[in-house]
Amino acid sequence: MGVTESLDEGSEERPGWRRAVPIVLGLLLILALGSLFYFASRASEERERALALQRHSYEVINLARKLDGTIAHAETLLARYVVSMDSTTGRQYQDMWRNAGGLIESLRRSTRDSEQQQENVKALSAAYASRGAILNDIALRTTYAQRLGALGRFYAAGKAESVKRLSDAVEATIESEQTQLRHRNLLVDQSQTQIDRLYNSSGLVGLVLLVAALLALWVAYGAANERIFARRIAAAEAARVDGLEAAVRARTEELQVAYAQLQTEVEERAQAEESLRQMQKMEAIGKLTGGIAHDFNNMLAVVVGGLELARRSLGKNTAAAARHIDSAMDGATRAGALTQRLLAFARAEPLLPDQIAPDELVLGMRDLIDRTIGDQIEVKLEVDAGDWRLWADRTQLENALLNLAVNARDAMDGRGDLTIATSRVTLSEKEIGQCRAGDYIRLSVKDTGCGMTPEVLAHVFEPFYTTKAVGKGTGLGLSQIFGFVSQCQGEIRIDTAPGEGAAVHVYLPRDTMLREATPAKVQPVALSSTKEERIQPLTVLVVEDDARVLGSTMAALKALGHRGISCDHPSKAGPTIAAHEEIDVILSDVLMPDMTGPEMVAALKAEIGSRPVIFVTGFAGDGERAAQMAGHHVLRKPFTLSQLAHSIALVTEESAPKPRRRRQKQSSA
Structure with a gap:
């Protein structure tokens, strides 16, 4: 169980x-x-x-x-x-x-x-x-x-x-x-x-x-x-x-x-x-070449024609020969002026800056402007620059204002009101063109003329562009002013409309620095001068790579009673000076092969010693080369015998010891 x-x-x-x-x-x-x-x-x-x-x-x-x-x-x-x-x-x-x-x-x-x-x-x-x-x-x-x-x-x-x-x-x-x-x-x-x-x-x-x-x-x-x-x-x-x-x-x-x-x-x-x-580039070169060729051909025609007629008149009619030579000299003078304007436009003309009070400059030009533009134009001057100063080339600035006044006169057909004003402005960064932030002095030239259309305004600064009749303008005025203002690190603006006149505003930076540098002393081109300086014979070393210019300069020195020693390359100047201790003055070109004139003078400073130096050039560039020529005299090509004689006399007088100059004055007395 x-x-x-x-x-x-x-x-x-x-x-x-x-x-x-x-x-x-x-x-x-x-x-x-x-x-x-x-x-x-x-x-x-x-x-x-x-x-x-x-x-x-x-x-x-x-x-x-x-x-x-x-x-x-x-x-x-x-x-x-x-x-x-x-x-x-x-x-x-x-x-x-x-x-x-x-x-x-x-x-x-x-x-x-x-x-x-x-x-x-x-x-x-x-x-x-x-x-x-x-x-x-x-x-x-x-x-x-x-x-x-x-x-x-x-x-x-x-x-x-x-x-x-x-x-x-x-x-x-x-x-x-x-x-x-x-x-x-x-x-x-x-x-x-x-x-x-x-x-x-x-x-x-x-x-x-x-x-x-x-x-x-x-x-x-x-x-x-x-x-x-x-x-x-x-x-x-x-x-x-x-x-x-x-x-x-x-x-x-x-x-x-x-x-x-x-x-x-x-x-x-x-x-x-x-x-x-x-x-x-090719279009601009073509336009520039065409304009230069036209103007220079006209001037060369005057020079060649005057010299040809003078040659035919030699021995027959002295007065006619002199008249034809004067005509040729006038054509050459115009060609030299055109070269300077081209250099200014290309920014190759060296500036000789100085500290300028714009109000004093404008007030001082009153009589010159009145004579230039005629009695039918009322000129008003409104100066408000105060104690502000500019650092610029005085001659170029005066030429710029004078060119603007002439343009205003032509725009008004010789009748109207012309206002030249100076004022002080403070600009922010790039408020006007590429101007840096800071204080600027504004120079304004206003007229009551016909004004300009937008199409004309778009081309006014182009070289050889002009709306004037043939023979009344080269088209280099405003382009020259544009180049000068750019060199001064400024800007230029034009306010205009058809029938309402025009106002040209030039903005130049205020200068607050203490200036001590001495710029190169440039002899102006004035080919019509015939007066020659009477000076004692001197030995002049001529350093020039162009054989034709060298020969012409040697002949000019001989005509003035001086002894010339030729040197066709700057590298030969040192041995030549060592071989000729009697050299009193050195006359040197600026642009030469292998070495410029200022570089040669700087390299041979010990050999040259206290001898005065004159630089001869038709193109000096700007910037470093202009600074290298500071303290020396500059003679512009083309030059006359009187200009050459005056330059030599001037540099020898400046380089001579003071006691010697006093004895000379006493003896001359």
Whole structure:
């Protein structure tokens, strides 16, 4: 009985235990499957997040490449605007440049979660602003019809540091985003690997718990359906990712093709710009050559005709010969004046600056202006510069004011009101042209004449451009003034309208420094002078590389009673001085082979000693060479016998000891 009861109790307990096993297994299955689904969901979310970051990186890269293309397109439009000066092209350039700014703002918003990218975008914004300032200056010059200046600035801007900075900033943004993209691609791959492992684990759990699945078929069936559904989602997501990658590859290929096309366009544009610059250069040279040839041919005709007639009259009619010689001298004088005006326009005429009180200069020119423009024009002087001073060449400044007064007289047909004013102004950076911030003195010449049209105003500073009748103007007046003002680091502006007169404003920087340097003493060209200096015979060393000029100078010295020693190369000057201790004066050309005159004098300082030096030149340049000639006399080519005699007498008198000069004066008395 006890055994039977024990068996029965065991048989009753075993079914209960067996019934508990499937329940426990089912619970374990549910728990395992729930864990798998939970981690699979988390893995899917991580993958979705990684894919979103991946898409964001592609968008940032596309934005950066679009910005690069937009900037290149904007610069292409600016080049077309500078070439064609078409206002529609200028507006297209401005719109395209603003679009580039909008793309930078989009990049800033898109990368606000990345400190590194924010720094890159900040650098990109700075490079964009710097480049924009240069391009806007070029556009502004083009708007004010300064085509040659704009083309020069555009050519220089193409090699400017801002181009590299802007390109480097874009590339840095793209490279940084590509670095993040590689990291995000790695996250996508890791999330996919995790999902695959979870799904593999779910399969293993299903195999292990297959017995429990039989007891909980509906649970297993539902779980299987869920797994199938999840796999379909994963496959669809994988297919979508593959499609996105294919789209990115296709877009990348399109961008590469577009970049290649852009490179081709850039090369074609560079070739077109070079061709255009060459054409404009040849056009300017042609215009300049034609104008110079016309004026010089007229002057040479006067010189040649006068000399020919004088030769025919020699020995027959002395008075007629002298009259013809005077006519030839007048033509030569005009040619020398034209040369000086050309040098001033080319900024090759050396300035002899001095500290000038503008009010005193204007008031002192009152009588000269009255005599020049006639009695039918009322001249008003309004001076308000006070104690402010200028550092400029007094003669060139007086010539500039006189030229402006003559132009005003011609614009008023000899009748009207002419106002010459001085005033003090303080300008901010580039408020007027390229003027730096600071104090400026404004010289204004206003008339009540016919004024100028915009077409005339666009060409007034071009050489040989004139609206006057043939024979009444060379077209070099305003161009000479423009060159002089540029040398002084100033600006010139014209306010005018047809029928409303014109006002020319010259802005020159105020000078506040104490000046001690002594500029070179230049003899003016006055070929009509015939008076000769009476001086004692001297020995003069003539250093000149041109054989014809050397022979002419030697003959002139002989005619003046001096003894000349010729030297046809600056390298021979040292041995010549050593061989002739009796040399009193050195007469040297400035521009010579291998060594300039000032360089020769500086190299032979010990050999020359206290002997006076006279530099003879028709072109002295500016800057360093003018500074090297400081303290020496400069005689301009062409010169007369009287000018040569006066220069020699002047330098010998200045170099002579004071006691000796007093003895000479006493003896002469």
